[in-house]
Amino acid sequence: MKVRETALPGVLILEPRVFGDSRGFFIETFQTERYAELGITQPFVQDNHSRSARGVLRGLHFQRSRPQGKLVRVSRGCVFDVVLDINPDSPTCGQHASAILSDDNHLQMWVPPGYAHGFCVLSEIADFEYKCTDFYQPQDEGGVLWNDPALAIDWPVSDPKLSDKDRQNPTLQTLLASRHS
Numbered sequence: 001m002k003v004r005e006t007a008l009p010g011v012l013i014l015e016p017r018v019f020g021d022s023r024g025f026f027i028e029t030f031q032t033e034r035y036a037e038l039g040i041t042q043p044f045v046q047d048n049h050s051r052s053a054r055g056v057l058r059g060l061h062f063q064r065s066r067p068q069g070k071l072v073r074v075s076r077g078c079v080f081d082v083v084l085d086i087n088p089d090s091p092t093c094g095q096h097a098s099a100i101l102s103d104d105n106h107l108q109m110w111v112p113p114g115y116a117h118g119f120c121v122l123s124e125i126a127d128f129e130y131k132c133t134d135f136y137q138p139q140d141e142g143g144v145l146w147n148d149p150a151l152a153i154d155w156p157v158s159d160p161k162l163s164d165k166d167r168q169n170p171t172l173q174t175l176l177a178s179r180h181s
């Protein structure tokens with residue numbers, strides 16, 4: 001497996017080994033020992049699968065008191081995936097890492113607990129599948145506005161389809177200010 005570090009501490013882009021043959025391909029999408037060697041040691045307790053159409057943007061989400069680590073991949077289609085540092089004590093707070101994840105490049109993103117995460121869909125349909133290190137806690141959910149100008153995230157969509165919740169997410173500055181109030 002090839003591993004690329006990013007500008008964000010602990011955020012990794014992983015390229016699993018692909019075994020192709022005349023029938024298609026085979027990939028081990030997760031394996032405890034191999035991923036533990038990369039520091040991905042927290043047990044996964046929940047698997048998620050979302051399907052979205054072209055132009056959908058989900059994010060940027062996080063859980064406050066029960067932060068989820070996420071090992072994300074795309075099993076169908078193509079997305080622009082974004083991880084945002086929202087830790088005010090981090091030297092990279094406000095910075096983001098991004099990658100194109102697709103069923104062609106088979107790339108995965110490891111999002112350690114404590115980061116915000118989101119993606120937008122670049123193909124007709126995208127199946128987004130990911131493993132989480134903690135359970136979904138709806139009352140614990142938080143979000144950051146996808147197009148917060150201070151973040152300068154170069155989303156490859158201009159007028160994405162958002163949930164009502166995501167349309168109302170605060171800017172990072174507002175979020176961090178509310179934590180100290």
Ligand SMILES: Cc1cn([C@H]2C[C@H](O)[C@@H](COP(=O)(O)OP(=O)(O)O[C@H]3O[C@H](C)C(=O)[C@H](O)[C@H]3O)O2)c(=O)[nH]c1=O
Nearest residue numbers: 048050058059060061062070117118119135136137163
């Ligand atoms: C996340 C989640 C949602 N749900 C239910 C709650 C809603 O009735 C429905 C859609 O939820 P939501 O609109 O929050 O789904 P996404 O916008 O895809 O949320 C995810 O989007 C970004 C990309 C993330 O990184 C997070 O994993 C997660 O926040 O699924 C569940 O039952 N369990 C869950 O773990």
